[in-house]
Amino acid sequence: MIPHPPNGEHIDDQMVKIEVNLDDIPGEWLGYVMDLLFEAGANDVFYTPIYMKKNRPGILLQLLCSLENLNKMKEILFRETTTLGVRYYPLTVHRLERKFLKVATEWGAITVKQGMLNGQIVQTAPEFEECKQIARTHSIPLKKVYEQIWLAIGQEENLE
Amino acid sequence: MIPHPPNGEHIDDQMVKIEVNLDDIPGEWLGYVMDLLFEAGANDVFYTPIYMKKNRPGILLQLLCSLENLNKMKEILFRETTTLGVRYYPLTVHRLERKFLKVATEWGAITVKQGMLNGQIVQTAPEFEECKQIARTHSIPLKKVYEQIWLAIGQEENLE
Amino acid sequence: MIPHPPNGEHIDDQMVKIEVNLDDIPGEWLGYVMDLLFEAGANDVFYTPIYMKKNRPGILLQLLCSLENLNKMKEILFRETTTLGVRYYPLTVHRLERKFLKVATEWGAITVKQGMLNGQIVQTAPEFEECKQIARTHSIPLKKVYEQIWLAIGQEENLE
Amino acid sequence: MIPHPPNGEHIDDQMVKIEVNLDDIPGEWLGYVMDLLFEAGANDVFYTPIYMKKNRPGILLQLLCSLENLNKMKEILFRETTTLGVRYYPLTVHRLERKFLKVATEWGAITVKQGMLNGQIVQTAPEFEECKQIARTHSIPLKKVYEQIWLAIGQEENLE
Amino acid sequence: MIPHPPNGEHIDDQMVKIEVNLDDIPGEWLGYVMDLLFEAGANDVFYTPIYMKKNRPGILLQLLCSLENLNKMKEILFRETTTLGVRYYPLTVHRLERKFLKVATEWGAITVKQGMLNGQIVQTAPEFEECKQIARTHSIPLKKVYEQIWLAIGQEENLE
Amino acid sequence: MIPHPPNGEHIDDQMVKIEVNLDDIPGEWLGYVMDLLFEAGANDVFYTPIYMKKNRPGILLQLLCSLENLNKMKEILFRETTTLGVRYYPLTVHRLERKFLKVATEWGAITVKQGMLNGQIVQTAPEFEECKQIARTHSIPLKKVYEQIWLAIGQEENLE
Numbered sequence: 034m035i036p037h038p039p040n041g042e043h044i045d046d047q048m049v050k051i052e053v054n055l056d057d058i059p060g061e062w063l064g065y066v067m068d069l070l071f072e073a074g075a076n077d078v079f080y081t082p083i084y085m086k087k088n089r090p091g092i093l094l095q096l097l098c099s100l101e102n103l104n105k106m107k108e109i110l111f112r113e114t115t116t117l118g119v120r121y122y123p124l125t126v127h128r129l130e131r132k133f134l135k136v137a138t139e140w141g142a143i144t145v146k147q148g149m150l151n152g153q154i155v156q157t158a159p160e161f162e163e164c165k166q167i168a169r170t171h172s173i174p175l176k177k178v179y180e181q182i183w184l185a186i187g188q189e190e191n192l193e
Numbered sequence: 194m195i196p197h198p199p200n201g202e203h204i205d206d207q208m209v210k211i212e213v214n215l216d217d218i219p220g221e222w223l224g225y226v227m228d229l230l231f232e233a234g235a236n237d238v239f240y241t242p243i244y245m246k247k248n249r250p251g252i253l254l255q256l257l258c259s260l261e262n263l264n265k266m267k268e269i270l271f272r273e274t275t276t277l278g279v280r281y282y283p284l285t286v287h288r289l290e291r292k293f294l295k296v297a298t299e300w301g302a303i304t305v306k307q308g309m310l311n312g313q314i315v316q317t318a319p320e321f322e323e324c325k326q327i328a329r330t331h332s333i334p335l336k337k338v339y340e341q342i343w344l345a346i347g348q349e350e351n352l353e
Numbered sequence: 354m355i356p357h358p359p360n361g362e363h364i365d366d367q368m369v370k371i372e373v374n375l376d377d378i379p380g381e382w383l384g385y386v387m388d389l390l391f392e393a394g395a396n397d398v399f400y401t402p403i404y405m406k407k408n409r410p411g412i413l414l415q416l417l418c419s420l421e422n423l424n425k426m427k428e429i430l431f432r433e434t435t436t437l438g439v440r441y442y443p444l445t446v447h448r449l450e451r452k453f454l455k456v457a458t459e460w461g462a463i464t465v466k467q468g469m470l471n472g473q474i475v476q477t478a479p480e481f482e483e484c485k486q487i488a489r490t491h492s493i494p495l496k497k498v499y500e501q502i503w504l505a506i507g508q509e510e511n512l513e
Numbered sequence: 514m515i516p517h518p519p520n521g522e523h524i525d526d527q528m529v530k531i532e533v534n535l536d537d538i539p540g541e542w543l544g545y546v547m548d549l550l551f552e553a554g555a556n557d558v559f560y561t562p563i564y565m566k567k568n569r570p571g572i573l574l575q576l577l578c579s580l581e582n583l584n585k586m587k588e589i590l591f592r593e594t595t596t597l598g599v600r601y602y603p604l605t606v607h608r609l610e611r612k613f614l615k616v617a618t619e620w621g622a623i624t625v626k627q628g629m630l631n632g633q634i635v636q637t638a639p640e641f642e643e644c645k646q647i648a649r650t651h652s653i654p655l656k657k658v659y660e661q662i663w664l665a666i667g668q669e670e671n672l673e
Numbered sequence: 674m675i676p677h678p679p680n681g682e683h684i685d686d687q688m689v690k691i692e693v694n695l696d697d698i699p700g701e702w703l704g705y706v707m708d709l710l711f712e713a714g715a716n717d718v719f720y721t722p723i724y725m726k727k728n729r730p731g732i733l734l735q736l737l738c739s740l741e742n743l744n745k746m747k748e749i750l751f752r753e754t755t756t757l758g759v760r761y762y763p764l765t766v767h768r769l770e771r772k773f774l775k776v777a778t779e780w781g782a783i784t785v786k787q788g789m790l791n792g793q794i795v796q797t798a799p800e801f802e803e804c805k806q807i808a809r810t811h812s813i814p815l816k817k818v819y820e821q822i823w824l825a826i827g828q829e830e831n832l833e
Numbered sequence: 834m835i836p837h838p839p840n841g842e843h844i845d846d847q848m849v850k851i852e853v854n855l856d857d858i859p860g861e862w863l864g865y866v867m868d869l870l871f872e873a874g875a876n877d878v879f880y881t882p883i884y885m886k887k888n889r890p891g892i893l894l895q896l897l898c899s900l901e902n903l904n905k906m907k908e909i910l911f912r913e914t915t916t917l918g919v920r921y922y923p924l925t926v927h928r929l930e931r932k933f934l935k936v937a938t939e940w941g942a943i944t945v946k947q948g949m950l951n952g953q954i955v956q957t958a959p960e961f962e963e964c965k966q967i968a969r970t971h972s973i974p975l976k977k978v979y980e981q982i983w984l985a986i987g988q989e990e991n992l993e
Contacts, residue, residue, distance in 0.1 A: 048920065052764075054717060057798065060216035061481050062495060064248035065488075067886060077854060079891065080250045080884040082242030082562075083735075084720040086707060088224035090240045090252050090564050091719065095883075097920070107767055111795050112494045117771060117788045120688065120737070122764040124852075124922040127907055131917060148917045155911050157660070158857065161381050168385075174432045175382060180637070184667030187660060208600065214397060217478065221801050222815060225808075231566060237534060239571065240564040242882075243415075244400040246391060250884050251399065255563075257600070267447055271475050272814045277451060277468045280368065280417070282444040284602040287587055291597060308597045315591050317980070318537065321701050328705075334752045335702060340957070344987030347980060374557060377638065380856035384888035400890045402722075402882030403575075404560040406551060408864035410724050410880045410892050411559065427607055431635050437611060437628045440528065440577070442604040477820070500797070504827030507820060536700035539755075541961050542975060544728035545968075560730045562722030568704035570720045570732050592974045595699075641861050648865075654912045655862060694877060697958065723895075724880040726871060731879065747927060751955050757931060757948045760848065760897070762924040 042130040042149065047100045048076070051107065051121040054083065056091035058115045063092060066113050073109055074102050097126075129156065136185050140167045140178075145186060157186065202290040202309065207260045208236070211270070211281040214243065216251035218275045223252060226273050233269055234262050257286075289316065296345050300327045300338075305346060317346065362450040362469065367420045368396070371427070371441040374403065376411035378435045383412060386433050393429055394422050417446075449476065456505050460487045460498075465506060477506065522610040522629065527580045528556070531587070531601040534563065536571035538595045543572060546593050553589055554582050577606075609636065616665050620647045620658075625666060637666065682770040682789065687740045688716070691747065691761040694723065696731035698755045703732060706753050713749055714742050737766075769796065776825050780807045780818075785826060797826065842930040842949060847900045848876070851907065851921040854883065856891035858915045863892060866913050873909055874902050897926075929956065936985050940967045940978075945986060957986065 055063070063080060070078045076097040085091040094114070098106050103121065110119050129148035136145050136159070143163045148156030159182045168175040215223070223240060230238045236257040245251040254274070258266050263281065270279050289308035296305050296319070303323045308316030319342045328335040375383070383400060390398045396417040405411040414434070418426050423441065430439050449468035456465050456479070463483045468476030479502045488495040535543070543560060550558045556577040565571040574594070578586050583601065590599050609628035616625050616639070623643045628636030639662045648655040695703070703720060710718045716737040725731040734754070738746050743761065750759050769788035776785050776799070783803045788796030799822045808815040855863070863880060870878045876897040885891040894914070898906050903921065910919050929948035936945050936959070943963045948956030959982045968975040 050920075050922075054719060056220035057801070058219055060245065060249040060251045061247070063250055065485055065495060067248055071886060078886070079854060079893070081721055081881055081893070082250065084564050084568065084570050085220065086568065086711060086718070087221070088227050088564065088566065088568050089220040090223055090242065091220045092250050093719070093721070108790070111769065111788070111790050113496070115496070115796060115798065117786075117796060118766055118768040120690075120764045120766045122690075122762065122922065124920045126918055126920045128918040129911065146917075148911070150908070150911050155654075156656075156915060156917060158915060161857070165385050174635075175385060176433070176435070176636075180663065180667060183660065183663040187664030187667070210600075210602075214399060217481065225805050225815060227566060238566065239534060239573070241401055241561055241573070244884050244888065244890050246387060246398070246888065248884065248886065248888050253399070253401070268470070271449065271468070271470050273816070275476060275478060275816070277466075277476060278446055278448040280370075280444045280446045282370075282442065282602065284600045286598055286600045288598040289591065306597075308591070310588070310591050315974075316595060316597060316976075318595060321537070325705050334955075335705060336753070336755070336956075340983065340987060343980065343983040347984030347987070374559060376860035377641070379858055380885065380889040380891045381887070383890055387888055401561055402890065404724050404728065404730050405860065406547060406558070406728065407861070408724065408726065408728050408867055409860040410863055410882065411860045412890050413559070413561070428630070431609065431628070431630050435636060435638060437626075437636060438606055438608040440530075440604045440606045442530075442602065475814075476816075494795075496796075500823065500827060503820065503823040507824030507827070538699055540696035540725065540729040540731045541727070543730055545965050545975060547728055562730065565700065567701070568707055569700040570703055570722065571700045572730050593976070595976070645865055655865060656913070656915070694879060697961070721881055726867060726878070733879070733881070748950070751929060751948070751950045755956060755958060757946075757956060758926055758928040760850075760924045760926045762850075762922065 040131045042128065042151070044125060044127050045099075046123070046125045048126045049098060049100050049103055049121050049123050051094075051096040051098070051103070051110070051119055053094045053110055053114060053116045053119050054085065054091055055094060055114060055116060056085050056089045058092075060092070062114075063094070066094075066109075069109055069113055070096060070106065073105055074098065075106060097124075136182065136189055138167075138182055138185050140171065143167070143182060145182075159183075159186070200291045202288065202311070204285060204287050205259075206283070206285045208286045209258060209260050209263055209281050209283050211254075211256040211258070211263070211266055211279055213254045213270055213274060213276045213279050214245065214251055215254060215274060215276060216245050216249045218252075220252070222274075223254070226254075226269075229269055229273055230256060230266065233265055234258065235266060257284075296342065296349055298327075298341055298345050300331060303327070303342060305342075319343075319346070360451045362448065362471070364445060364447050365419075366443070366445045368446045369418060369420050369423055369441050369443050371414075371416040371418070371423070371430070371439055373414045373430055373434060373436045373439050374405065374411055375414060375434060375436060376405050376409045378412075380412070382434075383414070386414075386429075389429055389433055390416060390426065393425055394418065395426060417444075456502065456509055458487075458501055458505050460491065463487070463502060465502075479503075479506070520611045522608065522631070524605060524607050525579075526603070526605045528606050529578060529580050529583055529601050529603050531574075531576040531578070531583070531590070531599055533574045533590055533594060533596045533599050534565065534571055535574060535594060535596060536565050536569045538572075540572070542594075543574070546574075546589075549589055549593055550576060550586065553585055554578065555586060577604075616662065616669055618647075618661055618665050620651065623647070623662060625662075639663075639666070680771045682768065682791070684765060684767050685739075686763070686765045688766045689738060689740050689743055689761050689763050691734075691736040691738070691743070691750070691759055693734045693750055693754060693756045693759050694725065694731055695734060695754060695756060696725045696729045698732075700732070702754075703734070706734075706749075709749055709753055710736060710746065713745055714738065715746060737764075776822065776829055778807075778821055778825050780811060783807070783822060785822075799823075799826070840931045842928065842951070844925060844927050845899075846923070846925045848926050849898060849900050849903055849921050849923050851894075851896040851898070851903070851910065851919055853894045853910055853914060853916045853919050854885065854891055855894060855914060855916060856885050856889045858892075860892070862914075863894070866894075866909075869909055869913055870896060870906065873905055874898065875906060897924075936982065936989055938967075938981055938985050940971060943967070943982060945982075959986070
């Protein structure tokens with residue numbers, strides 16, 4: 034693992050993916066399990082539909098976490114799902130440098146997240162949850178919020 | 194419904210599709226439910242993965258049956274799944290005329306099914322289950338069985 | 354539509370399904386759109402992955418609502434998604450009679466929902482959200498909560 | 514069907530959805546079938562993965578067309594896929610009024626499509642294929658093209 | 674690999690996952706291929722729908738097996754599917770200790786499988802195939818069978 | 834890596850799989866991204882529908898490439914998608930020996946690709962794109978083209 038400043042671009046080779054196949058648990062439980070895993074520190078959790086033996090529609094749970102969280106995640110999976118086994122393998126993650134800016138809009142300042150590759154901006158995106166909150170508070174379609182924010186981002190010189 | 198001879202091409206407007214969303218039943222139960230529905234006379238049953246509220250991976254069960262079987266199917270769905278409601282709507286089915294031929298192969302005669310549109314052959318296919326049985330019995334890859342059968346079909350003049 | 358008492362078994366032929374294909378909207382917006390539609394009175398909203406032209410992974414939004422809510426739902430779809438058209442068709446829903454009972458557990462009384470077909474109990478299920486809350490409050494695996502509740506349900510004579 | 518000017522908002526009740534379940538045709542053929550159906554006038558064609566009997570991963574083909582194209586579409590499906598039957602049912606489509614504007618950008622004028630509900634703009638989107646072409650021609654990330662175009666749209670007064 | 678008694682909890686690092694992308698084989702063949710792979714000793718086989726190039730709906734076959742079975746599995750995949758290449762990577766599996774108990778029910782004794790993490794019971798489940806058989810034999814909804822069995826499990830002291 | 838002649842059977846352990854989860858990019862962009870990645874030398878690119886947090890239908894992009902192309906692929910993913918991180922892990926690919934033959938048909942010679950395992954033919958398939966071109970040029974159903982070609986392949990002695 035390359036030492037790096039907080040939010041700096043880096044390559045992390047201390048990550049692991051855990052996988053579990055599930056065909057004996059109801060879908061409503063799995064929404065709850067996802068919440069528990071995120072709360073316990075999972076970097077990501079997601080489900081894929083799979084076709085299992087005996088005509089069973091199943092779910093493949095995939096979870097990304099740091100190696101140091103592996104045991105904690107395994108324990109939640111064993112306690113909260115119905116599985117008798119979990120599998121995992123190491124992987125490497127390349128993360129961009131992240132910067133957070135504020136952009137003025139008619140609804141106040143909102144956060145814009147940028148991703149940088151070798152010091153060059155390759156990603157620019159307003160924070161979704163803030164945009165959603167503006168849409169809710171002002172009863173505006175989310176599309177209209179984004180249109181205004183993209184205009185504001187484009188007009189701000191200091192963003193480029 | 195247009196009267197028609199057995200296996201004749203026809204348009205059937207006495208069919209119905211039933212749908213149920215399921216997020217509180219394990220996948221292994223659904224393999225069993227599918228079997229029960231086919232045994233009771235469903236024309237087709239199939240599952241689609243769906244994304245339901247509260248992050249729940251769910252299953253959409255779809256079932257095709259004749260209107261006269263509607264009540265029987267509803268009862269099985271209510272008794273064997275966890276749903277409190279089923280929905281349905283009528284649909285029309287256009288079915289081709291079907292003919293069944295025998296084609297000689299090194300493993301004996303096998304059935305070939307043909308579909309005819311306005312009296313013209315548009316589908317020709319060996320019966321899958323018979324091919325599978327040959328592959329099993331003779332320990333041959335299924336591909337090899339199909340290759341031989343396609344050759345036999347092509348060489349039979351009376352098929353065209 | 355057959356007149357019926359609240360929660361009584363009935364067949365409702367004033368329902369409609371709306372469908373929209375979406376390939377030009379991010380997934381994170383769709384989580385929000387689902388919330389808006391439920392809040393506005395949709396009976397159900399769910400997503401299915403679809404393969405669209407030009408190699409585009411898309412989403413099929415399906416929505417169930419009463420005919421009287423059709424226009425409200427269409428307006429939300431037009432304002433909050435990116436679609437230029439929505440399609441819909443009528444369908445019939447058969448809903449079971451619903452009863453709500455209380456069952457005593459070590460964590461207090463919890464609600465059990467029953468579904469009845471022709472006056473006969475065919476569904477019995479504890480309310481998921483209450484079970485989840487117990488699991489959270491007492492830091493117990495959800496499985497353990499369900500095991501206790503199934504035992505309590507089985508032991509209550511008045512449930513059968 | 515309500516008479517309407519070209520591109521005007523309207524409700525079309527002369528549409529039909531055709532469905533076919535397929536478990537005996539390779540995926541590569543289905544990419545080709547989709548092309549043929551669009552070329553013959555289908556309004557939309559899309560695939561959904563389904564779980565069919567005997568552990569078979571299948572595909573549900575869905576096709577939207579006008580009633581007057583129904584027979585043409587059925588014939589293509591019978592000739593080009595392996596099915597022995599197709600099913601269909603009528604549906605209604607509500608389409609927005611569509612307007613096409615030109616917006617000036619550093620790469621020339623590009624088309625912006627607008628959708629109007631009761632005369633009010635609810636959709637605004639640059640034509641994807643034109644944006645893609647600019648990205649290709651100038652070797653710019655597509656994101657950058659969209660950012661510039663959203664800025665140009667926002668700054669054009671006559672768009673609002 | 675940690676040496677372990679039969680059915681004891683252990684971590685197995687001699688496992689491998691094989692993957693194959695398939696877009697030129699019919700779905701009905703894949704149901705058969707799954708059977709062959711299980712019969713030859715695969716620990717698990719499952720399918721995921723994928724979107725491949727040229728608008729092709731494809732299938733991702735995933736297979737888990739021990740390293741010592743790798744060559745046998747590869748040979749079946751090459752002989753029975755249409756692929757020209759398979760890929761694979763090692764992974765680790767953490768399996769719980771498994772115990773099998775008998776619980777008395779009105780239909781006779783049925784098997785209950787338990788999973789143990791560090792000697793503590795975290796999984797308890799009746800054997801699905803036995804429950805299904807009771808439901809079939811006695812023409813009872815599977816739900817009713819499970820309800821009775823959960824009650825019996827809860828009442829047996831020696832299970833806790 | 835075992836040295837091998839062009840198209841010879843070999844095991845390649847210099848391959849890598851890259852994965853990206855996407856919930857903030859429209860599906861139509863992803864069709865374009867797939868094209869860019871193939872043009873830049875990806876061995877394969879495919880999408881899987883996934884269920885992500887907050888009820889978001891997302892897409893898992895998977896990409897196979899040689900280790901020497903890893904950086905080029907990562908750069909395209911960062912520039913052309915919206916992700917702030919990509920993950921990857923090495924894998925091994927076993928590829929069959931490939932041979933290309935010509936088979937005479939009524940529409941001219943077409944290419945047949947064969948795959949060989951330990952020198953034995955296990956795969957035989959006409960080139961899909963050539964078959965498709967014949968179907969287009971001669972306005973014949975693709976099925977009919979394949980039937981003729983399978984017959985021609987079967988009759989050619991030198992293919993076996």
